Structure formats: C-alpha cells, structure tokens
Amino acid sequence: MKHEYSRADIEAHLLGKGSDEERGALAEALIVDLDLHARMQEIECEQLDALARGELTAVEAAAWQGFLEETGQLDRLRVARAMAAKMRPRRRVLWWLEIAAAVLLLGGGAWWWMGIDRRPEPVLFAQRASLTLPRDITRGTNTGLELTIAKDITEIELQFEVSAEPASGYRVRVLNASGVAVLVREGKGWPATPLRMVLPATEIPSGRIRLELMALNLQGQESPVAFHEVRVVKIDK
Amino acid sequence: MEKAQFDALLARLNTDPDRAAQLYEELRQRLIRYFRWERSAEPEDQADEVLNRVARKLAEGEEVEGVERFAAGVARVLMRESLTRVRRRELALKKMVLPDREPPVDPDALACLEGCLAKLGSDQASLILRYYAGRGSTHNVVRREIAEELGLEINALRNRALRIRERLEDCVRRCLRKLCDDLPVQDTKF
Numbered sequence A: 001m002k003h004e005y006s007r008a009d010i011e012a013h014l015l016g017k018g019s020d021e022e023r024g025a026l027a028e029a030l031i032v033d034l035d036l037h038a039r040m041q042e043i044e045c046e047q048l049d050a051l052a053r054g055e056l057t058a059v060e061a062a063a064w065q066g067f068l069e070e071t072g073q074l075d076r077l078r079v080a081r082a083m084a085a086k087m088r089p090r091r092r093v094l095w096w097l098e099i100a101a102a103v104l105l106l107g108g109g110a111w112w113w114m115g116i117d118r119r120p121e122p123v124l125f126a127q128r129a130s131l132t133l134p135r136d137i138t139r140g141t142n143t144g145l146e147l148t149i150a151k152d153i154t155e156i157e158l159q160f161e162v163s164a165e166p167a168s169g170y171r172v173r174v175l176n177a178s179g180v181a182v183l184v185r186e187g188k189g190w191p192a193t194p195l196r197m198v199l200p201a202t203e204i205p206s207g208r209i210r211l212e213l214m215a216l217n218l219q220g221q222e223s224p225v226a227f228h229e230v231r232v233v234k235i236d237k
Numbered sequence B: 001m002e003k004a005q006f007d008a009l010l011a012r013l014n015t016d017p018d019r020a021a022q023l024y025e026e027l028r029q030r031l032i033r034y035f036r037w038e039r040s041a042e043p044e045d046q047a048d049e050v051l052n053r054v055a056r057k058l059a060e061g062e063e064v065e066g067v068e069r070f071a072a073g074v075a076r077v078l079m080r081e082s083l084t085r086v087r088r089r090e091l092a093l094k095k096m097v098l099p100d101r102e103p104p105v106d107p108d109a110l111a112c113l114e115g116c117l118a119k120l121g122s123d124q125a126s127l128i129l130r131y132y133a134g135r136g137s138t139h140n141v142v143r144r145e146i147a148e149e150l151g152l153e154i155n156a157l158r159n160r161a162l163r164i165r166e167r168l169e170d171c172v173r174r175c176l177r178k179l180c181d182d183l184p185v186q187d188t189k190f
Helices: A007-014 A020-032 A034-052 A058-070 A074-087 A095-113 B003-013 B017-037 B043-059 B067-081 B084-094 B107-120 B122-132 B137-150 B154-181
Strands: A128-133 A141-149 A155-160 A169-175 A181-188 A195-200 A207-216 A222-234
Touching: A007 A020, A007 A034, A020 A034, A020 B017, A020 B067, A034 A058, A034 A074, A034 B017, A034 B122, A034 B154, A058 A074, A058 A222, A074 B107, A074 B122, A074 B154, A128 A141, A128 A222, A169 A195, A181 A195, B003 B017, B003 B043, B003 B067, B017 B043, B017 B067, B043 B067, B107 B122, B107 B154, B122 B137, B122 B154, B137 B154
Parallel strands: A128 A155, A141 A222
Antiparallel strands: A155 A195, A169 A181, A169 A207, A207 A222
16 A cells, blocks of 8 residues: 655655664655655755745754755755745835835925924934844845935834744844944843844944844853844935 | 666666656656665765666566566665665764854856746746745645646646756756856966
8 A cells, every 4th residue: 555655754754864664665665656756856845945045943954954965965055045036025124114204204395395394393312213024034044124224213123023942142243244243232031022122223334234143042152043134224314 | 787688677667669768767867866865975876776786687587576666675775785874874963063154145146047047938937936936835826826827737737847947956057067167267386
C-alpha cells in the first residue's frame, strides 16, 4: 500500500531527520514515485523562498541554510533572494503621514491667503512620528520601508511587533548607510509586543539606515530578532 | 557502461528508443536529487554508478521486476556503502548555528534574473513569478487560479513550474558565472 507523506514528513526528511528505516522507506519512494518526488522539489523551493524572504524563525532559517550548505545548493539562495526582491512590493508605511502633512500645508496656506492670523502658538512639547515594523517582516531583512521626517518632528517612535521567544533584554541599533552604528539603545526584560522605543529625530541620519533588534541573554550575548532597512527622508516643511 | 549494458537498460525502460532515452534521463535526475538530499558529496557520480550497476545486472540476465524500484534499492545500498550518512549526522550537529545577517539584495543577481526572465518570454516569466509569490494558503489559491487559466491539472502546473524554475536558476547561475569570468584580471607583480 502506498504511504501518504505529509509536508512535515517531507520537510523532516530534507532536514536529515528520522530513523534510518523511515529515511530508507521515503528515499525509495522518492525515486519510484514521480508525484512524491515533485512534491519534495516543490517544498524545497518554497522553503528556499521563505528563507530568502526572511519569513522563517531564526532556528528554522539556520536549519534550512544548513540544508543548502550540506547539499551543495547555497548558490540557489542567491537566485531566490533576487526573485524575492523582484516580487517584493514597495511599502510606504508612512503614506498617511505624508497625506496628512500635505493636507495641513494646504490648509495652512489657505488661512494665510485669507489673511486671517489663526496660527497656533509654537508647540513646546515634542512632535513625534511613529514607524511600525510589522510582525510578519520582523525576521530576516525587510528592505521596503520609508520614513519621512518633517522639520518639526523631534522624536521617532519605533514599534517593533515581535514574535521571538522572551529574552533577558533587548538592544536596538541604528546603522547609517556605511554600516556604522550611530545609535544604540538597550532595555531590560522582554516587553509585550509591540516593543516601543523613542529615539531623537536629530540622531537618525538621512538616507538608507538599518534598524537592528537583538535579543540579549543573561550574559549579554546577542541573537538577531529583526532587521529592517529604512530609507529616511528629511524634509524642510 | 558498455553499449550492450546501456541498450539492455534502455530496452527495459521503454520499447521506443526516444522515450527510453527520456525516461533514462529523468531517472538519472531523480537519482541525482536523491543523493543530493542525502548529503552526498558527489551526487552525479553516485547516480551514474547506480545506473551502471543496474545496467550490468540487466545485461547479465538478472530478473528485475521494476527498473526504477531496483535502481532505488541499489541507490540505498550505495548510500550505505558511502560515508555520507556519517557526514550527515556530523553536519546535523553543526546546524544550530544561527545564519549570518542576511546580505542586501545582490544587484548582479537581480540583473541576471531580469535578463533570464526576459529570455523565458513574458508568459513563462509571469507564470513563474506568480506561482512562487505569496506564502501558505495564498500559494494554493493563486496556483488554482493559474491552473484554471491555463486549463491544467494542478500537478501538471506544478511540474511545469518546476521545469521553468530549474531553467531560470540555471540561466541565472550561468549569467553570474559569466559576469565573474568577464572581470578584468589585475596585472599583479609578485
């Protein structure tokens, strides 16, 4: 009787798991059963794509990257990453902020044009912009984010939606386009999602930056949780 | 492999020589993947060795019920003979090292991909990008839509997508190799 293999069975086989007997039975079926063979190829491609798109947990990513190395297929990851980049939609997280800013500018212009001086007193408290880094892209590197910082914005609130295991602490690093860390912040404990962090806008450089969220263990050693590449535009309005 | 042995193997695969040659190549590719998935250091050589042994047995007149099943048995024996399984276990222990930070998108790979997609033609390029876009259950929905549009069974679509992807990956690899070969050699004095 033909044995039905689940996706989990196939993934486990590819990752080198299972007893000799289990592996032997599936291995024989792989050569004889064309449909099973094609399913395994397809699952291999899908896991490769998930790895390239940064959709796997750190442990899964390590396992599948190990699989590619052991099977001499690491070069496929380069192609899969290019495919992921080709298919990735451009995200404009703060599009609503830009629209709101445009509406405000138009409105302000209209008041000025009408010669009515109703401009408010200068704001003395911090003007804050918020950048949400969603859960589904917290693993791997997300490269499609843009942050527009208007002149009066003094603080940037980062909101990392995290799904990693709790850790003793966390560290957020901001790297400039040259890969130099320009800002490092740490916190103790592992807060509930989203992890919020407020940074001074003046310390966020323009251009392409990288935000790194690392989990810290008791010894202060880091493990990666989320990487985001963000294009920062500062405007004088 | 001697010609008589090769002919004996082809004759067992199919009476039509062309079809037999195609089945031989498909079986060889499956064997290569099998050995690769088993972490063999030389999957091509081992696949050829399996086919050699099968052909020799057939030429010697050994009773074989199904060539593919017989080849699968020989492949397993060959795996046991090799040290690759020991290697697999050793490697499994090293696997829990977290991967390096994901590098940024490689502009060379992206340029090669664009060129290779153009070579595939718009129909196949669009098919492959749609087929592998999305994740989880989105995959199934999109794939059912594509299968309906093309009037194909879902398995036939999968096999077509796998073939296109293999060609695409092969094209990108060759393109990247060519870029590497075309790099100017520095005139270095030792």
